[in-house]
Amino acid sequence: MRPLLPLSPSILALCFGLFAMTAQAEPTVHIRLDGQPLQPSWEMLGDDRFAAELDLQPGQLVLGARDADSQPLKPFQRHELDERSRFDFSVTEPGRYRLLVQTGEGANLRLLPIRQKEAATETVCQPWNGEALDVPVAGVFADGQRLRDGYSGQTAVVSNGRISLTPAPDSGGLLLLEADGAAPEPAHDWRNANVYFVLTDRFANGDPGNDRSYGREPDGEEEIGTFHGGDLKGLTGKLDYLAELGISALWISAPYEQIHGWVGGGDKGDFRHYAYHGYYALDFTQLDANMGSEDDLRELIAQAHARGIRVLFDVVLNHAGYSTLADMQRYDFGALRDGMAQYLPQQWTQWQPESFENLHAYHNLIDYQHPAWTNWWGKDWVRAGVADYPTPPSVLIDPLKGSLAFLPDFRTESEAAVSLPEFLRHKQPTRAVERDGYRVRDYLSEWLSFWVREFGVDGFRADTVKHVEPAAWAQLRQQADEARRDWSRANPDDPFAGEPFWMVGEVFGHGPETSDYSANGFDALINFGFQEEVAGNVSDCLRKAENSYAHYAELLADNPQHNFMSYASSHDTSLFFARHQDLQRQRDLASALLLSPGAVQIYYGDESARPFGPTGSDPFQGTRSDMNWDDHGKPEIAALIEHWQRLGQFRARHPAIGAGSHRQLSEQPYAFVREQGDDRVIVVQGR
Template identity: 20%
Template sequence: MSWSDDCLWWHVYPLGFVGAAIRDSDHLGTERRPPLHHLDHLERWLDHVVDLGLNGLALGPVFASTSHGYDTVDHLRVDPRLGDEDDLRQLFQAAHDRGVRVLLDGVFNHVGRDFPQVRAALADPTGDAARWFRHEPDGRLAVFEGHDGLVLLDHDAPEVVEHVTRVMTHWLDQGADGWRLDAAYATPARFWATVLPRVRAAHPDAYVVGEVIHGDYAAIVQESTVDSLTQYELWKSIWSSLRERNFFELDWTLTRHDALLDTFVPWTFVGNHDVTRIVDQVPDARHHPHAHALLLLLAGTPAVYYGDEIGLHGVKEDRLGGDDAVRPAYPDAPGAWTPEQQATIDLHRRLVSVRRRHPWLRTARSRSLVLENELLVLELTARDGEDGSLVLALSTRDEPARLDVGRTELLAGDATRHGDGWQLPAHAWAVLR
């Protein structure tokens, strides 16, 4: 059993979290500006992570970049808007002291225009540095998805293999526990199949999850040798089913989700730094708890995006600065919550508690006992060789529903005994054992 089998994550976008200037040129670029030592801001929230019952801190980009962190200019230097290498090591240690693992965000598909080899390649298109990058037929440096500031690395180049291997190993040496691989869907699986065995030779317990939006998830895991992939299909199905009050979509997705468990355990989420907040995706607030229950009880490795545990709003827009609303600054430290925020925190605690008491949920198979547009009753069952079974009932109906599921105990949610069964109120959810 790996330590990652027991890990439930809190996902943070650090530059936003600390209130760093994203587009202020006074703070950006490759010049070595004095570090601002803001990573202690994150350290002050570690007890909040533990209080939620989580034990993993998944960080967005922390390395020197030109603006938002995904245009890296130096993979071996901490972004001065966050601090320096000592600050990052201190954060690792503070997390580990609390039993919290730390995941770093590896942006290895592309780099920023101020990356040293990019500058060298632009200065001398026939020089050695040009081998680091992909090129268009006319010789121009290729860019990622039309973003001129993101230059694509050539993952067949030995120099790139060596660089990424060295960077990943270096930060694992410093105390990181694993990596998220940004834009892994755009990076050849054969590249990771070359790099990761080298990294794991020194750090065999490192956990690696790739960002993949669509495609043959199982094949990508097998070909790349990553441990997991981001489950965007389930993310979309959760909010869409609740918004449209159509559980048939979720039921179909769960069939594929269960099949993936034969190959790997997906990284699951209802929010992250790239998507509109769940409370805005699902306009009816009565159904927000349903989304959190699905995240924390369905099979997978769940990640709670910072702010979701207090019900923050934020709509992603397709414009410059359109991500800012979903990458907000957080207070200096946990403090007084509004009644609504406290209720959402308490909900997460209850759900995490259920998850902790039933660790087999990580690989549980799901089966729909009742499937209607506005009512879904799922049986969650331990895989072969393990013992466990729960029922998760979700309603978006305007009237109560009777549940005859042969269960005798309410673990979480809202349901009452009704004869030999249970009654689920309108727009409610419940976990039964």
């Protein structure tokens, strides 16, 4: 989930000693090398994003105020900016570096060494002319060996260390070379995972009967933040479609019970925002009725496993969901201000603002200082700034104890034993029960690992990782591992019985580099760098990916336990197709992403050019539009999907693509080899 922290450049200029802003909103970064100031020229990359190149001689590089606390600047790694920012970096060899700076929301910087090859030449993409490609394959495949193009199905025999094939007309000049003939079923490798991320509510409606659970209603307008009907049955019905895309893991939005009512959506309160995305939890021990039944979940996981697809839950340790009028009324927590009841209908959630108000105005009805807020989560559970609850600090000051988007912040760091929250004591149904001596994180870990032990969930995608103490994540992982072993013993006939649990984390802005999170339960982190620094550029042609591919593969080779998950579109950033509006680029994105080292993530509809949806005053809502199933019958979209399928299936057959070593074979045509043990492939693009 994206932290909602809108900061204008002018505010940043006040907050961060690192920055001063010119009239053109261009950052002037205070940079010194051995005490001497540097003043680079800045290139604007987009809204609030800038780049500058630095020629550095050996010495001590300092970015930020002299009197601020110092922290080491690590190349390639994204560093957050706040009012205490100062970074030190020892330049040991002369060279060129690229400094990337983002101001505004999620302010950060990265320092990237520029490889000499990259600095010396500019990669130029040339249209493929339709001719056959002559490819050197010596040292990878032997003379006399028959190779197959995994895209077109054509075959040819290696002669004199070379092979010649004409790419399929619709391939964009692409050859996917593999040994011809039957190959053994590849062993699963999470470094080669192809993960499909879906907001369940927006994907497929398998049971219209659960669309209006808990009194949730459509708004009859643009339906920006309402529930749309997608559910677990809908996912099950689309598993064959996912298998055809070569998907090895399905990441679904958190299906456990969410707040029942709505909050005002966007800065302007211009739409009703329900918890359709799964990030506003009410009861971690129950499925949300909009998602379906527990039998639906068992069937989804069983059918997914039968197709070789693992199921990942999105999980949240950082925060609970907001209070809503619907939940206040149903669970009797909180209180209205004196005299405000007359302004509410019999069902509070049906309240309408006056013509001069927006939906945020419902807060005016509520007495947030009333002692009846003890009936909600309680001050020992969350920081929320209501009644006698502790008030959370700014997340910029304290990322662990701060509140994201004013959400109630779980006190996961507390060592104090807590009682079950009052509203959960009386809620039915629930599996939440009182535990002697349990801390907040003990309850959360037990509740979340239940889904692993009982249903066979294969892994977690952990939300807002950097806003929770590492010890809490380590505990969750330990309990999930134990739950996984228990499930495997109880379900020995399941295809994935005995397979280890897997956990990938969202550390907003993190790149592909190693980090300390791996020591606290995480097998991988989401690679935000791919979308920003690779996807758009490489969708011109694959040769532009060479430096990134080589770097990614080197990181994996140097660290056998390391992994990362790259993506090009997400619910918290942007849709690739919305940014480029180009079907050819969307085709080439498939090559750039699915041939990348490390795990990769497809966001639902990447493969079908799902369009941006209505967004209101929250610019990220449009990234969560309904899956465009009706477009799949259009010839141009059907061809696009088929292209993604061919590349996805090729990746699924060859663990070497994500997990193997990388070596460029030729420049013209551009070709590289990936090798892992006996598995080897050559990828060629004639442009």
